[in-house]
Structures are given as structure tokens and as C-alpha cells.
Amino acid sequence: MFRFGILGTGNIAATFYDATTRTDCAEVIAVASRTPGKAQQFAEKTDGNFDCYGSYGELLKRPDIDGVYIATTHNFHFENMMLALSYGKHVMCEKSFVMTKTEAEQVFAFAKEKNLFCMEAMWSRFLPAIKKAKKWIDAGLIGDVNLANFLIGFASSKDPNGRIRNPKLGGGAMYDISVYGIELTTYLIGKPVASHHSYVLRDENGVDMVNNITLCYPDCVANVQTTVTTNVGQFLNVYGTKGRISIADPHFADSCERYDENGLAEKAFFRRDNGFQYQIEEMVRCVNEGKLESDVIPHADTIFCASVFDSMNESK
CATH class of the missing domain: 3.30.360.10 (Dihydrodipicolinate Reductase; domain 2)
Structure with missing residues (x-):
């Protein structure tokens, strides 16, 4: 079983947790929120049997966590991914992956440097x-x-x-x-x-x-x-x-x-059921095969999308 930790406790995190219960290859063993009490509330809401933490570092330092799903708001994705990668964790990050093309390039470069899998959670491509x-x-x-x-x-x-x-x-x-x-x-x-x-x-x-x-x-x-x-x-x-x-x-x-x-x-x-389970199965398969990126949502596609965001932001 691939053991996930989740950073962030919004509605999308609950959907992800539910999706792992629909697979036979992954499970969530820990959830973290920087807001006091939110991780425990999330566990009660989902009836999840996992450990709860009040900081991301506490979760990430656990050696038994194989990878993380990042469910925070867009503005925190870059720093959350860089932190998770620095702890040696494979990463799946909710869309939109980052705010700029430069951030996307930096995250993927760091992941490759650490020999870690990293993927944008563009779940719809896997439907x-x-x-x-x-x-x-x-x-x-x-x-x-x-x-x-x-x-x-x-x-x-x-x-x-x-x-x-x-x-x-x-x-x-x-x-x-x-x-x-x-x-x-x-x-x-x-x-x-x-x-x-x-x-x-x-x-x-x-x-x-x-x-x-x-x-x-x-x-x-x-x-x-x-x-x-x-x-x-x-x-x-x-x-x-x-x-x-x-x-x-x-x-x-x-x-x-x-x-x-x-x-x-x-x-x-x-x-369709939940729909998130297909991207989870893809990540687990890729990690087991030693791949650093998915063929369905490769790094280049995420970087291109971020470049479109850059051009749109330039029109402000």
C-alpha cells in the first residue's frame, strides 16, 4: 500500500481521502493543518483512521509516509511542495499547480534533483x-x-x-x-x-x-x-x-x-463515482515503476498552462 499524508483539510482533501478508500493500492495515514484543531475536525468529519498534526513538518518527518497530496489554496502550493520534496516525499498537488511558470519549473527541477515523482492533480484527464x-x-x-x-x-x-x-x-x-x-x-x-x-x-x-x-x-x-x-x-x-x-x-x-x-x-x-481514484492509481503506478512524471499529465503540460496564466496576469 502506498501511504499518503495530506496537507490541508478543505473539501477537496475529503474527496481525496474518500478516493483512496476506493483503491486497493493507497491509504491515508496522516493529515496536517496549520490551523489548530482542523486536522482533528477533518478526521471526525471523514471518520478517517489516521494521525492528525498541527504542522506540516511533523507529518513530513515521518519515514513511513511515501508521498503527500497537497490540498491547500493555490497561493501556498509552491512552498508546500518545496517543503514536502525537501523531506523526500513524492508529491501530488491539487490544481492549479502553482501561480507562475517560474514556480512550476522550480518545483519540477527540485523534484528531479531529489529523484522524486511530482504531478499536478489534473484528475479530469484520467476520467x-x-x-x-x-x-x-x-x-x-x-x-x-x-x-x-x-x-x-x-x-x-x-x-x-x-x-x-x-x-x-x-x-x-x-x-x-x-x-x-x-x-x-x-x-x-x-x-x-x-x-x-x-x-x-x-x-x-x-x-x-x-x-x-x-x-x-x-x-x-x-x-x-x-x-x-x-x-x-x-x-x-x-x-x-x-x-x-x-x-x-x-x-x-x-x-x-x-x-x-x-x-x-x-x-x-x-x-464516475468519486473520480479521484484514477489519478491516485496513476501516481502509485508511476512511483512503483520509478518514473518521475506521468505520461498523462507530464511536467511540460503543467508548465505550459502556467505560462498561459503568466500572460493573463500581465494583462492586469
């Missing part, structure tokens, strides 16, 4: 529905891909101190959900992006509320639109010369549809 769509595209079933569009959004809380609206916590649409649009679209298209452009609408605190991102390939254009101001119908469509693929709610998809010139040709449905 069976997404992987099925990827197989259809790679097999040429929709022909040459030349267009894609992705829409995601929700009406976030207007609390200025909340996670979404607070710039000190890495708030905004970009880090929270634009990351899905960028990393799912680039995964499915599977080609290097030649250039990218963006337009951002911000609130009075400078936090991005609405994003429009265009990814330009030599033979394809992809558009990613995100908002945290209103609920929208979420979808990802990929178009080719022989048909298209349509995925509803792509970041937690449980189905995908393939269309050809005659209409619906194939629909695949998968029971």
Missing part, C-alpha cells in the same frame, strides 16, 4: 470518458482536428474573503476553472500550441471573473471560456474533418459522444 474521447481522436475517427471550444462556469460566492474572490488566496476563474479548459483541451488535441491569446474581465479587486483564452495551433484553433459570475451549460466540443466529439460537464465527465457525417455514431458512458 474514463475523457480517455475514451482521446482514443477516438488519436484513432482518427473524427478526422483532422481543426476546431475546439470549451465552456465552464458557475456563480461563485460574492464574499470578498472567500477563496474565489480573494486575490491573496489565488482567487479568480483562471486558477480555479480555466485550468480545466486549458489542460483538457490541450490533452485531447495532443499537439504543441503555437501561440495563445486571452481577454480577461476583472472585478474591483483585480480578480479575474471572466476569461476568454484562444489556443492557436498550426492547423487548429481552440477557444476556452470561463466565468465565476454565472452558472452556464458546461461542455467541450472537438471538431474534425470527419465529425466531432461532444462532452458535457467535461471536468467531471461520465460520458462522451462521437458524431460522424450521419449523426450520432457512438456514445460511451462510465460510472
Whole structure:
């Protein structure tokens, strides 16, 4: 069994813990929060049988912990990962991985220096529905891909101190959900992006509320639109010369549809359950095989996504 420690005790940490109970290869043995009492509250909430700590260092110094899952807010990811790697722990960090391209490069360089596995928790790339769509595209079933569009959004809380609206916590649409649009679209298209452009609408605190991102390939254009101001119908469509693929709610998809010139040709449905277990199984497999990165979400893809964030931040 791969033994995880969790840094941070928010809702996403509870989802991760539940996912480990759905695998036969991993378990959580310790949780830490820097807020007094939060780790114990987390244990009571999840009915988890693990040790609780009031500092990250206490957890990380345990030799029986193989790796950590970092579930803190975006602004703390870089320092949390560097600390975990310094203790010799393999790392999976919740998306968005870091705030800048430089931070991403530094984390991955340090992980390689320490001979440790490190991966962004882009769980949606591992969903069976997404992987099925990827197989259809790679097999040429929709022909040459030349267009894609992705829409995601929700009406976030207007609390200025909340996670979404607070710039000190890495708030905004970009880090929270634009990351899905960028990393799912680039995964499915599977080609290097030649250039990218963006337009951002911000609130009075400078936090991005609405994003429009265009990814330009030599033979394809992809558009990613995100908002945290209103609920929208979420979808990802990929178009080719022989048909298209349509995925509803792509970041937690449980189905995908393939269309050809005659209409619906194939629909695949998968029971999603928790959904996080697939990325956990990937990390354990990679570590057991001595890999330092995943082929599904390689370092280069995370670094590219961070470079898009940099260009969007430059537009402030």
C-alpha cells in the first residue's frame, strides 16, 4: 500500500481521502493543518483512521509516509511542495499547480534533483470518458482536428474573503476553472500550441471573473471560456474533418459522444463515482515503476498552462 499524508483539510482533501478508500493500492495515514484543531475536525468529519498534526513538518518527518497530496489554496502550493520534496516525499498537488511558470519549473527541477515523482492533480484527464474521447481522436475517427471550444462556469460566492474572490488566496476563474479548459483541451488535441491569446474581465479587486483564452495551433484553433459570475451549460466540443466529439460537464465527465457525417455514431458512458481514484492509481503506478512524471499529465503540460496564466496576469 502506498501511504499518503495530506496537507490541508478543505473539501477537496475529503474527496481525496474518500478516493483512496476506493483503491486497493493507497491509504491515508496522516493529515496536517496549520490551523489548530482542523486536522482533528477533518478526521471526525471523514471518520478517517489516521494521525492528525498541527504542522506540516511533523507529518513530513515521518519515514513511513511515501508521498503527500497537497490540498491547500493555490497561493501556498509552491512552498508546500518545496517543503514536502525537501523531506523526500513524492508529491501530488491539487490544481492549479502553482501561480507562475517560474514556480512550476522550480518545483519540477527540485523534484528531479531529489529523484522524486511530482504531478499536478489534473484528475479530469484520467476520467474514463475523457480517455475514451482521446482514443477516438488519436484513432482518427473524427478526422483532422481543426476546431475546439470549451465552456465552464458557475456563480461563485460574492464574499470578498472567500477563496474565489480573494486575490491573496489565488482567487479568480483562471486558477480555479480555466485550468480545466486549458489542460483538457490541450490533452485531447495532443499537439504543441503555437501561440495563445486571452481577454480577461476583472472585478474591483483585480480578480479575474471572466476569461476568454484562444489556443492557436498550426492547423487548429481552440477557444476556452470561463466565468465565476454565472452558472452556464458546461461542455467541450472537438471538431474534425470527419465529425466531432461532444462532452458535457467535461471536468467531471461520465460520458462522451462521437458524431460522424450521419449523426450520432457512438456514445460511451462510465460510472464516475468519486473520480479521484484514477489519478491516485496513476501516481502509485508511476512511483512503483520509478518514473518521475506521468505520461498523462507530464511536467511540460503543467508548465505550459502556467505560462498561459503568466500572460493573463500581465494583462492586469
